[in-house]
Amino acid sequence: MPIRFLAPLSLGMTLASAAMADAPRVATDIAPVQSLVARVMQGVGEPDVIVRSGASPHGYAMRPSEAAALEEADLVFWMGEGLTPWLEGAIDALASEAHAVELLGAAGSRVLPFREGVAFEAHADHGHEDHGHEDNDHEDHGHEDHGHEDKGHEDHAEAHDHDHDHDHGHGHDHAHGGADPHAWLDPANAQAWLGLIAQELSEHDPENAMIYAANAETAQAELQALSEEIKAQLAPVRDVPFLVFHDAYQYFETAFDISAAGAISLSDAVAPGPARIAALREMAEARGVTCVFSEPQFDPKLVETVFGEGVSHGVIDPLGSQLAAGPGHYPQMLRDMAGAMVACVSGAS
Template sequence: MLHIKKRLAFTLPAAAMAASFALPASAAVVASIKPIGFIAAAIADGVTPVEVLLPDGASEHDYALRPSDVKRIKNADLVVWVGPEMEAFLTKSAAQLPANKNLEIADIAGVKPLLIRGIDDDEHEHDAELSKESVKSGQQDVSDEHHHHGEFNMHLWMSPEIARQSAVAIHGKLLELMPQSKAKLDANLHQFEAELADTDKHIGAQLAPVRNKGYFVFHDAYSYFEKHYGLSPLGHFTVNPEIQPGAQRLNQIRTQLVEQKATCVFAEPQFRPAVIDAVSRGTNVRKGTLDPLGMGISLTKDSYVKFLSQLSSQYASCLNGA
């Protein structure tokens, strides 16, 4: 009996120690929004978990961090986000992170030359004029919106080239933090770049027949994708989806729909404004949905190319009349 007790005394701590090594680490790559998580998941696959802060159905434009989010950010191996002009909710928490655990995509050297300016001065003045009604009715002033979005369009995950550069930067950060995983990280980056190149060719071919077809999107989230694939947007209903477009803007859009300049009007899953139905009523324009955040896609190593392919199919389906 004494012999058994001695064995138990020896084996139990050893078992406990083994179990502790088997437990998953609390640290992970934390991405601000799902499409950024898609890119991170491709590089971190088999190395460290990836988590996304923004829940499905929420908007990056007005999200507020929960205490559990703040804890996840603090414990993260690496936090990946676009930058304060897009995810204002992350600015304070990210500023407290050491530089090697904080990756701001808009700050990557190779990304800066690729940035597309936001709305032009004429449209800015036009929207500012329209916003006077909103201010009187107690809605958010459009100046807040411009402060939020800044000089450039920050929907950077819509650009395949910026996504590739983001993947390279994530690889570099994780390699610095986890040099023992170099072989796997290198293989993941190589696979991501190869799959992205193949998907890019396929999307180019899919969208080529509809390049000259005009359409309106709900908000200006798609400029990088549209520019990359040579599409022909006629405009957007609003810059910030939290702010309803004014009567003058809606009248301009409706005029173009009646004159059959647009083939499609696109809504979004998290924003289904009645204004789209109202403005297109009585016209032949088709209605489609574009998902700028990949809400139905799970985080896997190939989720970013699935996201791009899904977006391409959403464009092609409506513009082709399928």
Template sequence: MNQLARAATALAASGILLATTACGTSSTGAGAGSEGDRLKVVTAFYPLQYVAEQVAGDRAEITTLTAPGSEPHDLELTAKQVASLSSADVVIYQKGFQASVDKAVDQAQPKNVVDVSTVVPLAASSEAGEHEHEHEGESAEEHAGHDHGGTDPHVWLDPQNMVKISQAVSSRLSEVDAEHAATFKTQSEGLTAQLTQLDKSFEDGLKTCQRKEFITSHAAFGYLAKAYGLTQIGISGLAAESDPSPARIAEVQKLAKEHGVTTIFYETLVSPAHAKAIAGDLKLKTDVLDPLEGITDQSKGDDYISVQRANLTALQTANGCK
């Protein structure tokens, strides 16, 4: 059992315990604020789950619509999952990222939602740190796996955006469960401190590098690139059917030579075939840069912070940073 599963089991066990306690002490059937009666929070995908877990702690029972190891954009919801949105106390999602979730939220009309796209402004996919050589219109089409109509959904890869999401989640939870507002505030501040430290590590760690450009199979790192002065060169989108054209592969190889790139990045949830083919031709290294769309046994860490730290190390190595 991996650590996440262990944590989930522990959480579930403590839930049973709390529920039992609630039955014993509260026969009046009070609302969400009563002792031991935890909030039901549904999150759409991993980084939002992470924020909810950190901010709510054991005050909430958290479920996530995207199973670990599956691509969030491929998500299809079961009838049970759609129903879970109606009974949830809070739903945390990002409108414009997962069409099936948007539709289910419209249908289920949950009592309280946090829509991340209203918390962090989404950048157009062409402006979020994309390489200037990128063809107009290409990225939206190539990234067709995501249903995000020309905007880049990957806001969570910038730790400062995660701070904003954490604050929004904290204030929404506090409205719904006012009795525990102080707990949510403290836990949100704890998460903010960790994220701020992570942000500083990125800033310091990527300040003095031999090159700014990095090449990755999935152009998910636009917000991260922009935040730390890097330039992302995306090979293609991540959907299996959107293979890069031979012309695009040739162009990426030309850019790799031009910028002295050492490493072609791929990600854990997607086949590294194209990255490896490009790297092999040029005798370059390959390494993982994780867009944090899910944590699996293959992840280089067991939570958002540790995987981001692994991403930082990978970027520093590839780009010759001091």
């Protein structure tokens, strides 16, 4: 009797091991992207992530193990040079034979321009979003063409303050007037990318194409259900104004019909200068803002310095830096963001 049970188990383990051995080597830039790819590859293989947890993706020095993962990759999934401008050169140098897929340029993506001003006056209506970049040639998703001529990596934040004394060592800042690269925070984008990820993996690994397609379809349905859940969760606090640490959340705001009143800094690379702080205080008082969010990688004392004890403080993290990598990372990151927003805004309302 034991042999009858052990033989199928042994065969299943052998087949799984064979699938893992033959799976494409995949590298991803940030943990949320790694999570989406890991969900599609579940049962076949596990992708590597280049930017370690808690680090800023905008300027980053790879460790030897991360460079090795990139060099060994057959496929690279990354947001694009708007988020990780240093990675394009690394892909060309270390992974020239790999197929690189730039998600921000993928057809069907919702892409929003950067907001400007203390209260995001320029794009408050989200009226300039781009669905799919029909004017760009991204059909082959190769890393050879990274267009984005509108991104010059010039200093976007504090253009009027000229306060660069607090540059945290990040060599690049968001491009002034370019596309906001934080597009993973819209789950509709993630749903579209899941299908693209499955397609790209299937082309490189047709033997596991059915697994990739099934995983992607299931994950898309899971994200749709999660989106409805979060919409209902945030509905009671939809009209309560709040401030964020830096302007990374407009995709989340657009997806769930909420709106930040402004950001302490337009970038995570440069701290606000005196002129911006004064304008923020004036705007927050005028609009009745009583909830301000910081991020785990930045000192919350900055929020206290700007607003004192008169506001509720919350923490949201657009990268889920406190979460374990893997298939569950992305949905848990969205849940945590929604929960933190409700807790802070509800306490302030």
